[in-house]
Amino acid sequence: MAAFLKQKGDMYRWVDFTWNPVQGKCQHDCAYCYIKRIAQRFRGDDDFGAPHLFDTPLNIRQNGAGKTVFVCSSCDLFASNIPESWIAWVIRQANKYPENTWLWNTKNPQRAVNLPRFDSRFPDYPKNSILCATIETNCWFDCMGKAPHPDQRFKGLEEWEGRKMVTIEPIMKFAISPFVERLHWIRPEQVNLGANSGNVELPEPSREDIEKLVYKLSRFTKVHLKKNLRRILPEHDLYSEGA
Numbered sequence: 001m002a003a004f005l006k007q008k009g010d011m012y013r014w015v016d017f018t019w020n021p022v023q024g025k026c027q028h029d030c031a032y033c034y035i036k037r038i039a040q041r042f043r044g045d046d047d048f049g050a051p052h053l054f055d056t057p058l059n060i061r062q063n064g065a066g067k068t069v070f071v072c073s074s075c076d077l078f079a080s081n082i083p084e085s086w087i088a089w090v091i092r093q094a095n096k097y098p099e100n101t102w103l104w105n106t107k108n109p110q111r112a113v114n115l116p117r118f119d120s121r122f123p124d125y126p127k128n129s130i131l132c133a134t135i136e137t138n139c140w141f142d143c144m145g146k147a148p149h150p151d152q153r154f155k156g157l158e159e160w161e162g163r164k165m166v167t168i169e170p171i172m173k174f175a176i177s178p179f180v181e182r183l184h185w186i187r188p189e190q191v192n193l194g195a196n197s198g199n200v201e202l203p204e205p206s207r208e209d210i211e212k213l214v215y216k217l218s219r220f221t222k223v224h225l226k227k228n229l230r231r232i233l234p235e236h237d238l239y240s241e242g243a
Ligand code: SF4
Pocket: 026, 027, 028, 029, 030, 032, 033, 034, 035, 036, 073, 074, 075, 076, 107, 147
């Protein structure tokens, strides 16, 4: 059964609930994946099976009404190996609660925007939807596994006409000018920044580079700094905003 749970972790503090109707090994296979890490710790290996759909109808009780729900926080709903029929089922369930805000977080936003939504048999997203792409950097590093290249993720967000966000986590070395330009072009309503919290070594930017990035982003969008970023950027006024 896919639990509808109060959000407790540090992923997004502004999210109220998580709902994970699709679970299993995520095809993107990022080296730093925290889900793989949890599986390794509790099961002794990180292979927790092919993705599967828990198709118990969603039932949001009173305390969840009107709240923000992060869909599929432990697997990418829009990974290319997730059947379209599953995605349609998940979107239909979300549509039962149009007053909630639905956060669709993915590393494959191109698929999220190119679903056959103009086919009347396929549901459109609920009106209060936010498409959020995780884009750790505008460069490519092998630790990003089989996830789409950051260029493709930018393109997907560019095509989305509704509310959009970007999550830069775990932040990795970037080329600041083209990164900021691309983000500016997309105009996300919010950019979330976080750092690697696992034990895989990643190519991290310096404190100075992150400070510059935060400054430039703050000029055109809301910036949330996650607590795990303090390891690289210990002090910043934006931490006081509870991100
Ligand atoms: S996209 Fe997310 S869930 Fe999938 S492997 Fe990467 S970190 Fe893990």
